[in-house]
Amino acid sequence: MKLHNYFRSSASFRVRIALNLKGLAYDYIPVHIARGEHKTGPFAAISPDMLVPLLEDEGERFTQSLAIMEYLDEIQPEPALLPGDPVGRAHVRALAESIACEIHPLNNLRVLKYLVRELKLDDEAKNAWYRHWVREGMVSFERQLAQYPAGTYCYGNTPTIADCCLVPQIFNGKRFDCDFSGLPRTMAAFDACMQLDAFQRAEPSNCPDAEA
Incomplete structure (x- = not known):
C-alpha cells in the first residue's frame, strides 16, 4: 500500500489512524499541499480531484477518507471500524x-x-x-x-x-x-x-x- 498524504491534513490523519488500527503496513508518500504539490507534477497526474489522501493498493487508487476507511474495513475486517449491525x-x-x-x-x-x-x-x-x-x-x-x-x-x-x-x-x-x-x-x-x-x-x- 502507498498513502499519499500531508502531515497536517485531517483527512489524511483519519486514514493513517485506520491503517494503524488495522495493523496494515504502507509507504508514506508526502504531498505538501500548503506548497501546492497536490496540483502539479506526479501527484496531479494520478489524482483527478487533486486532493489528499490517496491510497494505492493492488493496482487501484482510492480517494476520499471515508471511502478509504470503509475499503480498509472490507479488506481487513478485524478489528472492525464499523459496528456489525x-x-x-x-x-x-x-x-x-x-x-x-x-x-x-x-x-x-x-x-x-x-x-x-x-x-x-x-x-x-x-x-x-x-x-x-x-x-x-x-x-x-x-x-x-x-x-x-x-x-x-x-x-x-x-x-x-x-x-x-x-x-x-x-x-x-x-x-x-x-x-x-x-x-x-x-x-x-x-x-x-x-x-x-x-x-x-x-x-x-x-x-x-x-x-x-
Missing part, C-alpha cells in the same frame, strides 16, 4: 459524516486560503471563522453522542471511523485555539483514543514530513 453502522457513519461533511469542508486549507486571498480577510477574521464553525459543529456532535449509551469511544467500547474523524478535528481545532469546553462525551472519547498507540503514531508530529 445496520443500526450501529448508520449511527457511526452519521457521526463520522458530521465531522467530515459538516465541519471540515468549511475549514480546510483551500477555504481558509480563499478567505484570505480572494475575500481579503485578515488572520484574525479568518481564525474567527474557523473557530465559529468548529465550535458550532462540535456542540452538535456532543448532542448526537448524548443519544447513545455512554461508552469508551464515540460509539461503544471500540474505536470506529467516528473516532478516526474526531481526533484529527480536535487536533486541528487546538491549533486555532478553538473552544472545546462543555463537551464531556466528545472530549472523553478523544482522550480515550489518545491512549492508543494507533492514534499516537498517526499524530502529525510523528509523520516523516512534519514541520514545526
